Amino acid sequence: MTADTITAADIRINARWLIPIEPAGAVLKNQAVIIQGTRIVAVTPQEQADREFRTRETVDLPYHVVMPGLINMHGHAAMTLFRGMADDLPLMTWLNDHIWPAEGRFISKQFVADGTQLAMAEMLRTGTTTFSDMYFFPEIAAQVAHDAGIRAQICFPLLDFPTSWGSGPEEYLSKGRAFIDTWKADDYIMPAIGPHAPYTVSDGPMAEAVRLSEDTGARIQIHLHETAFEVTEASEKLGKRPTARLAELGVLRPETQCVHMTQIDDSDISLLQQSGAQVIHCPESNLKLASGLCPVQKLIDSGVNVAIGTDGAASNNDLDLFGELRTAAMVAKVVAGDAAALSAHKALEMATINGARALGRDHELGSLISGKLADIIAIDLSDPFLQPVYDPASHLVYSNHGRSVSHSWINGVPQVQDGRLTRIDVADLMLRVDDWAGRIREQAD
Ligand SMILES: CSC[C@H]1O[C@@H](n2cnc3c(O)ncnc32)[C@H](O)[C@@H]1O
Numbered sequence: 001m002t003a004d005t006i007t008a009a010d011i012r013i014n015a016r017w018l019i020p021i022e023p024a025g026a027v028l029k030n031q032a033v034i035i036q037g038t039r040i041v042a043v044t045p046q047e048q049a050d051r052e053f054r055t056r057e058t059v060d061l062p063y064h065v066v067m068p069g070l071i072n073m074h075g076h077a078a079m080t081l082f083r084g085m086a087d088d089l090p091l092m093t094w095l096n097d098h099i100w101p102a103e104g105r106f107i108s109k110q111f112v113a114d115g116t117q118l119a120m121a122e123m124l125r126t127g128t129t130t131f132s133d134m135y136f137f138p139e140i141a142a143q144v145a146h147d148a149g150i151r152a153q154i155c156f157p158l159l160d161f162p163t164s165w166g167s168g169p170e171e172y173l174s175k176g177r178a179f180i181d182t183w184k185a186d187d188y189i190m191p192a193i194g195p196h197a198p199y200t201v202s203d204g205p206m207a208e209a210v211r212l213s214e215d216t217g218a219r220i221q222i223h224l225h226e227t228a229f230e231v232t233e234a235s236e237k238l239g240k241r242p243t244a245r246l247a248e249l250g251v252l253r254p255e256t257q258c259v260h261m262t263q264i265d266d267s268d269i270s271l272l273q274q275s276g277a278q279v280i281h282c283p284e285s286n287l288k289l290a291s292g293l294c295p296v297q298k299l300i301d302s303g304v305n306v307a308i309g310t311d312g313a314a315s316n317n318d319l320d321l322f323g324e325l326r327t328a329a330m331v332a333k334v335v336a337g338d339a340a341a342l343s344a345h346k347a348l349e350m351a352t353i354n355g356a357r358a359l360g361r362d363h364e365l366g367s368l369i370s371g372k373l374a375d376i377i378a379i380d381l382s383d384p385f386l387q388p389v390y391d392p393a394s395h396l397v398y399s400n401h402g403r404s405v406s407h408s409w410i411n412g413v414p415q416v417q418d419g420r421l422t423r424i425d426v427a428d429l430m431l432r433v434d435d436w437a438g439r440i441r442e443q444a445d
């Protein structure tokens with residue numbers, strides 16, 4: 001190769017270790033990732049990059065693992081303002097006696113703006129570059145994420161009853177249609193449909209949600225089979241399990257993301273298999289609310305795509321997806337009765353390429369290969385608690401916390417540099433968070 005063939009590009013990231021996710025299980029050493037504009041244009045050994053590229057910026061990461069940004073596939077970002085407000089309760093008591101009354105008192109556009117920013121700050125600091133959200137005032141969450149340059153699937157809420165965002169299903173759906181129309185072509189935002197759960201959305205609006213998804217391509221996300229109570233109550237009242245009801249209504253399809261799925265038998269797994277529906281696993285929320293355990297390895301073995309989410313910070317109580325992976329891997333082994341279940345590499349796939357697949361975006365997200373969008377993170381392994389390094393993938397899942405994330409880029413734009421957020425004014429955000437905490441505390445006293 002001669003000097004004439006040198007290509008100009010924007011950013012070169014020199015990584016000690018690279019976990020590209022594709023090919024599965026690969027761990028490469030001394031690689032360079034080359035970014036031009038919003039995309040990765042090459043992943044190559046550093047000596048080859050020396051010969052082939054000149055970039056305007058080089059980032060040397062000599063003690064770091066570089067990998068695709070994490071995808072947090074389920075949460076309620078603004079609920080971060082309710083973190084630690086109602087602990088040690090089962091789901092329905094938590095919702096009926098604490099969360100829904102608090103939402104009735106406090107939810108407003110400003111609450112959603114400030115709470116979503118707080119969530120984004122935590123997610124960016126801990127390695128998430130794409131998140132999924134289901135909450136009131138989705139247009140505010142979408143705007144805040146767009147302005148910060150973080151990728152997000154934002155689901156508008158759909159329920160049978162009135163809330164601060166709508167008077168009932170008709171209004172949710174008409175506002176939701178407009179919401180999808182506004183955001184469908186955005187570079188960062190993927191508008192989606194969020195029927196809350198089988199026990200809060202009746203057949204008519206559920207079928208409307210499917211029609212809207214078919215018309216627009218928008219994904220559907222729904223809490224499903226979260227607790228034994230949900231399944232027993234539906235079976236007694238309707239004579240069928242929630243998955244069977246949703247299958248009959250046409251909800252179960254590849255464009256639908258089923259969140260939780262802790263109470264599933266072989267009939268549910270075969271409906272997921274046949275329909276191609278996605279599963280979003282939220283192990284820490286499921287443990288904390290004592291909802292149950294999702295048989296992740298069994299689902300994977302059945303060919304079901306399983307991605308991962310934290311759920312909201314009011315039931316987790318953090319948004320650190322690396323911590324979530326550690327829990328997921330540990331719990332999967334006990335549930336399967338097999339220490340080989342959900343290996344470190346499989347866990348990393350759940351938080352990257354499987355999330356991209358659930359979004360229908362695996363052609364451009366979820367792995368570090370040329371042509372994909374430049375959503376990239378780096379984790380600093382130089383701390384004593386991550387030494388020595390035999391297998392970086394092992395450390396990322398079994399020893400790491402999101403706090404070791406040192407750098408991140410979304411669409412080729414730096415979001416975290418040396419552990420600091422580049423685009424969110426944290427000091428100003430903390431003042432607004434303090435103000436909300438004061439108001440929420442006052443109501444509780
Ligand atoms: C329709 S907006 C979202 C709605 O869901 C509530 N919520 C938060 N976490 C959970 C969960 O684990 N299961 C069911 N519902 C949940 C949230 O408080 C909002 O009201």
Ligand SMILES: [Zn+2]
Nearest residue numbers: 075223311312
């Ligand atoms: Zn949830």
